[in-house]
Amino acid sequence: MSSAVTILKGVTATRSGKIGVVLVGFHLLLALVAPWLVPYEFDAQTAVIDHAGPSLAHWAGLDTLGRDVLTRTLLGGREALLVTIFGTGLAVVWGSFFGVLAGYLGGRIDELIMRSVDIFLAIPWMIFLLLVIASFGNAPMVMILTLGFFYGIGVVRMARAATLEVVVKDYVLAAKARGERPLSIMMTEILPNVRDVLMVESAMRWSWMLLAFSALSFLGFGVTPPTPDWGLMIANSRIYLALAPWPVLMPMIALSSLIIGINLTADALAKSLGVDKTTRALV
Amino acid sequence: MLRLIARRLIFAVVTLWVVSMVVFSAIELLPGDACQAFLGQMAQGKRLENCRAEHNLNAPAYARYSDWALGLASGDLGKSIKRSKPLEEIIGPRFRNTVILGLTAALVGIPLAIVLGALAALYRDRRADLWISFIAIFCMTVPEFITGTLLISFFSVWLGWLPGIVIMRADAPILEVLSKIVLPVMTLTLVMVAHIMRMVRTSMIDVLASDFVMMSQLKGVSRVRQVVMHALPNALLPTINLIALNIAWLMGGVLVVEVVFNYPGIGRLSVNAISDRDFPLVQAIALLMASLYVALNLIADLLALVLNPKLRTRGAGL
Numbered sequence: 001m002s003s004a005v006t007i008l009k010g011v012t013a014t015r016s017g018k019i020g021v022v023l024v025g026f027h028l029l030l031a032l033v034a035p036w037l038v039p040y041e042f043d044a045q046t047a048v049i050d051h052a053g054p055s056l057a058h059w060a061g062l063d064t065l066g067r068d069v070l071t072r073t074l075l076g077g078r079e080a081l082l083v084t085i086f087g088t089g090l091a092v093v094w095g096s097f098f099g100v101l102a103g104y105l106g107g108r109i110d111e112l113i114m115r116s117v118d119i120f121l122a123i124p125w126m127i128f129l130l131l132v133i134a135s136f137g138n139a140p141m142v143m144i145l146t147l148g149f150f151y152g153i154g155v156v157r158m159a160r161a162a163t164l165e166v167v168v169k170d171y172v173l174a175a176k177a178r179g180e181r182p183l184s185i186m187m188t189e190i191l192p193n194v195r196d197v198l199m200v201e202s203a204m205r206w207s208w209m210l211l212a213f214s215a216l217s218f219l220g221f222g223v224t225p226p227t228p229d230w231g232l233m234i235a236n237s238r239i240y241l242a243l244a245p246w247p248v249l250m251p252m253i254a255l256s257s258l259i260i261g262i263n264l265t266a267d268a269l270a271k272s273l274g275v276d277k278t279t280r281a282l283v
Numbered sequence: 284m285l286r287l288i289a290r291r292l293i294f295a296v297v298t299l300w301v302v303s304m305v306v307f308s309a310i311e312l313l314p315g316d317a318c319q320a321f322l323g324q325m326a327q328g329k330r331l332e333n334c335r336a337e338h339n340l341n342a343p344a345y346a347r348y349s350d351w352a353l354g355l356a357s358g359d360l361g362k363s364i365k366r367s368k369p370l371e372e373i374i375g376p377r378f379r380n381t382v383i384l385g386l387t388a389a390l391v392g393i394p395l396a397i398v399l400g401a402l403a404a405l406y407r408d409r410r411a412d413l414w415i416s417f418i419a420i421f422c423m424t425v426p427e428f429i430t431g432t433l434l435i436s437f438f439s440v441w442l443g444w445l446p447g448i449v450i451m452r453a454d455a456p457i458l459e460v461l462s463k464i465v466l467p468v469m470t471l472t473l474v475m476v477a478h479i480m481r482m483v484r485t486s487m488i489d490v491l492a493s494d495f496v497m498m499s500q501l502k503g504v505s506r507v508r509q510v511v512m513h514a515l516p517n518a519l520l521p522t523i524n525l526i527a528l529n530i531a532w533l534m535g536g537v538l539v540v541e542v543v544f545n546y547p548g549i550g551r552l553s554v555n556a557i558s559d560r561d562f563p564l565v566q567a568i569a570l571l572m573a574s575l576y577v578a579l580n581l582i583a584d585l586l587a588l589v590l591n592p593k594l595r596t597r598g599a600g601l
Contacts, residue, residue: 118294119301122580124572126535128309130557131565135313135320211426215539218428219554231428238432242440252429259424267420 007199010272017268023261027254031078038071043226053246061246063237072228073250077258079223080213080230083143087213088206090148095155096198100186102156103163110160117156125150129212133221143222147212151205158201162194169193196273203266207259214255230255284588291584295577302573303355307348310562316340317562321364338362338563351566360567365559370567374549376454378571381548383460385537388471393526396476400483401515407488415480423477427536431470431543438466453547467544474536482525487518520591527583534572 011017030037045066046052052062060069102113129146136142166172167190175185216222217231225232230251237247269275310317318334319326335341339350351361360370399419403412422430439447449463490496491514499513538550545551549568556564 115294119298119305122298122302122573122576123305124534124553124569124576126538127553127557127565127569127572130554131309131313134557134560207424211424212535214426215428215535218426218539219542231426234428234432238435241432241436245436248432252432256425256429259426260421263420263424 007269007272011265011268013272014268016264017272020261020264020266020268023257024265027077027258027261028081030074031081034074034078038068038074040068040071042072042075042228043067044071053244060250061244063233063244063247064240067226069247069250072233073230073254076228076230076233076251077254079140079227080210080217083140083147084206084209084213086140087144087147087151087209088202090144091150091152091205091209092155092198092202093152094148095152096159096191096194099156099159099161100163100190100194103160104167104182104186104190113156114160117153120153126212126215129216130219130221133216138221138224143213143216147209151209151212155198155201155205158197159194162197163190166190166193197275200266200270200273200275203262203269207262207266210259210262287588288585291581295581298577299570299574300352302577303352303570304348306566306569306573307351308344310566311344313562317364317560320560320562323560334364338364355570360571361563363561363564365561366564370564373564374552374567374571377547377549377552380453380460380546381537381541381550383457384464384467384471384541384546384548385533387461387464387468388475391468392472392475393479395472396479397483397515397519399476400480401487401510401518403480403484404487404491404518405510412484416484419477419480421477422473423481427470427474427539428543430473431466431540434466434470435543448545449547450545451547464546467540467546470540470543471533471536475533479522479526482522483518486521487514490514490518493517516590520587523583523587523590527580534576 008021012021046058046062046068052058052066054061058068058070060073063069063072098113102110129150132146133142172185172189175189180188213222214231217229218235220232220235222231223229233251234248234255237244241248313320315326316335317338318331318340322331322334339347342350354361358371360374363370363373366373399415403415406412435447438445445465446463447466449467451459451463496509496514499509504513534550537548538553540546541548541550542554549571553565553568553572556568
């Protein structure tokens with residue numbers, strides 16, 4: 001617990017880090033308490049002229065179907081956060097498992113794992129995601145598994161590169177000389193020392209996965225209507241942008257502030273842990 | 284050197300071969316076959332039988348795979364289930380449009396990114412750098428469909444200068460395509476510039492701190508010459524491969540941008556093909572995109588080999 005506090009202190013040492021942590025914390029808290037905060041049901045329709053602008057009853061106006069925009073914006077990030085948090089967790093766990101394995105064992109196994117990674121990077125993942133969702137539906141579990149799989153491929157590279165820097169250190173050699181088993185060396189000697197890189201990696205990957213999820217829901221593959229979701233709200237209301245900016249602007253602000261928050265946090269995290277992340281590929 | 288190039292070529296071919304198998308088996312593993320998926324509730328009786336017979340679905344999977352792969356090798360992409368035209372005619376012009384879009388964005392974006400990255404590095408932590416870096420973070424974090432929508436609302440709704448969506452036939456002449464892609468190119472360029480600029484900035488900062496730049500300064504080389512002739516080429520080397528690796532990511536972005544602007548390219552085609560459950564078309568597009576990725580990475584590898592003598596020694600690199 002104390003290490004978590006230390007990390008948080010490091011991240012919030014800079015102004016942009018503070019802003020990032022506040023934004024992310026705000027969104028996480030909102031996702032938890034939003035169902036008790038919202039003034040209306042997310043699919044309740046009001047029988048007044050649609051595209052009504054902000055009023056006392058509806059602070060951010062109504063959308064095309066006469067639904068309260070504020071309510072839908074407050075609720076619109078819940079599924080995205082659920083899917084991307086678990087998806088990132090899955091990606092980092094399986095990616096770092098194979099990455100550490102490849103980096104530690106080296107030789108044939110390393111070659112096999114890294115060549116497979118190179119090949120999988122060539123697969124157009126967006127088409128694959130759409131295909132899987134079109135066939136198996138967009139249940140959160142399906143999204144978590146597919147996003148987690150594709151985003152883990154890049155983690156393998158990062159974890160391997162970080163492991164290669166650690167395996168040559170004296171304490172790893174000492175552990176080998178003591179005759180410890182490979183699994184315990186990987187768990188107790190290597191993993192704690194690549195943890196910083198993995199944490200920065202997770203934060204970056206979270207923001208990319210959120211981008212991917214919102215793109216999917218913008219394309220109509222992310223959530224099923226009438227479930228509120230930012231990407232879908234933007235997709236549905238953007239044709240009426242000139243008539244009614246509110247139903248587009250609200251989800252835009254919500255989604256952008258969350259992604260920018262995560263990125264600022266990741267930047268501050270990288271800086272405070274001394275991990276260089278700008279020279280990283282996005283994959 | 285030749286051996287290295289040969290190895291990379293062989294690996295590119297192997298990659299494509301494995302990707303073709305992965306794509307094929309992924310579609311095999313989906314519930315139902317291509318005809319069932321396409322026909323949906325009508326998938327029964329004579330209709331299903333006819334469709335299966337027409338698309339040779341009764342043959343075992345390995346036979347269909349080898350048919351498909353042999354066809355691909357000779358330039359035959361296969362047969363669409365929904366669309367009556369041959370796949371080459373459907374994919375061809377749209378693929379061309381996507382290449383035009385991507386290439387224009389790259390031609391505008393990469394030089395711009397290099398200049399901005401170099402400037403940000405030269406004025407590191409000063410006002411110019413902070414502004415460039417701040418705008419870059421905004422451009423690379425905000426999703427393309429938001430920047431696209433904002434650009435539409437600014438340039439076409441508010442100012443009324445440019446059309447908000449692209450209305451044209453997929454096989455329109457090149458000049459017509461170029462005249463209509465200003466906003467899509469701008470959207471794509473913003474994201475691309477932001478990413479590449481950050482990479483250039485980081486490696487430029489490293490290079491500016493190195494001994495040979497210091498040396499050139501001591502020799503009395505002018506500041507401009509020092510940056511353009513000494514520092515920049517060395518700063519660009521490490522970014523070439525990163526740019527190529529990021530292309531896979533940018534391709535996902537192209538898909539969204541094409542949908543936002545209604546642009547008749549391969550990305551929007553793939554979304555439509557998936558919505559129609561036209562699996563042969565999806566299969567062909569997936570492989571085409573993979574080939575594009577492999578080809579671009581190959582070019583980046585070779586470019587790095589040409590520019591960096593250090594990589595040419597045996598055992599280095601790959």
